[in-house]
Amino acid sequence: MRYSDEHVMLHTQRDTRISRFKGWVLVLVPLAAILFQVYIPLFFQFLAYLELPLIVTVYFALMRRSPIGGLLVGAIVGLAQDSLSKNPLGMFGITKTIIGYVAASVGQRLDVDHPLIRLILGFFFFVFHQFIFWVLSRALLGQQMNFETQRTLVLGLLNAIVAVSLFHFLDKLKERT
């Protein structure tokens, strides 16, 4: 598939192609992402910084191009993530709900099949996710957390690179129309 720089913005409704996935993909992929996050860092601690649930949420929201669908995917994945964390339920839930909604809204306007767009979006959504979580922690829980900008930017880049590769793999699970 060839991409041109002019084809970044979607001009017409016709350009907006909604990707569809089978039910088991929508269940198993987020579950696998959460399992990855809770199990793999036991052996490779540096992989704890990989936010696979976020990447998966962003992918489904971007591809389905439905804000309501995106926010629901985000809410479910976030709440599942909350259930396995030490945080009160809702912290990841609210964060990923917003991310899902924004990602789906962006997906309606941009050509998200473009790898460069995917890279930028992966980076942007990771930083945005961390920022929202930081705001919620301070505002709702009163935790004195520091927002480590430099670290967040570096991790955002790493997550974006992984996101591009993972998106490419997940594209193969789309239903053919």
Added chain:
Amino acid sequence: MDTLLNRYRNITVLLLVIFAQLILLAYQVKNDKDVRLIRLAAVTAVTPLARAIETVRGGTDGFLQNYVLLRDARSENGRLRSELGKLKLENQFLRTELGTADRAKALGVFEARSPSKMIAARVIATATGASASAVFVDRGSTSGVEKGMAVVTPDGIVGKVLASYPTASQVLLATDPGFAAGVVSQKNHVRGILKGQGHGNCRVDYVQNEEKVETGEWFYTSGDDRIFPKGMQVGRVTVARAGNPFQEITLDPIGLANGVEEVLIVLEGVHQEIPEFKTAAQPMYIAPPVPGAAKEAQPVSASGPNRAPALTTDADKITTRYREIGAEQGHKFGENLPGSKPADFNVEPNAEPKAGEKAGAEAKPRADGETPANQRPPNAKPPAGVSPSPRSPVSPSQPKAASPAQPKPPQ
């Protein structure tokens, strides 16, 4: 109306979902309660999968290691490691007991009191989140694990049980910023609160600047928090400096030093004593005295030939002198009847009588028919008219020996 709803449908749903989660969050924070049902569902869904993956991984790894690479060396290694862990705990328990009491008492206490009841658990997953400092272990409420129980390794403390589910439990590690435990230093018994910092080290809070904490000093659990039994190792101080308003003390949690794979959950804790810090006031070697001074410094106490000579005081020397005099004059201390003639303690011990006196005394009996005092039986009464304590000329070197201020000779 329909057009309006359709137009703002997306944002309305977004706000509703966020609002619902905010209420959920507020309920948990305000009541300090957890929505257990949702967590239970998630943990029950994930932990069997994690356990299955871990079993497959462990089985594959074990097969490769056991039968292909090392045959049975791995099983032996595992057995030895578990035995070592058990012995370490036992050793620590014994050490602390022996450090504060004598051996017999410590053994008696050890027999009478069993150590903490623990259950082994295996870490099967970490909690979600980039800075996750919580893990899941494969023991839950069905194994008797409850929220708030202490989690340790033979080396030191690991964390505490944050939540208990039927198949698994969530353990908050000591490095988490939300973790706190009461600790006490080994040397000066300085008390403080151990808190996680979100990375490898922990800090000890609320220690006054006036209190003395040294780098390298060990901290133990104090038992004040009612979670960790007293006397469990926590870690070693890496940094201790004055701060405002409290000291800044950083320590390395020893229980997390080698990673966490297998842990022990304390079901019933038994408090132990903090091991005493070894100071210079220990039994120390004293060299034997100079040979020439050995006789003079003969210890009064019953010291055998192989024992190290004890240091002697003036009182010891006088007692030794009286014993020698008593032995020369045939006086047996403690056996003389009341009113019997005591020994003459004014004479010099081992004093050689003058040649003429000695010869005369031996050659001819006394004119009055009396035997000399030193030849009389010890219990014989002195003759009438004879002073019961004949004073011999006192030598210049002995005036103080007979003075009333001197200690009485042993009877």
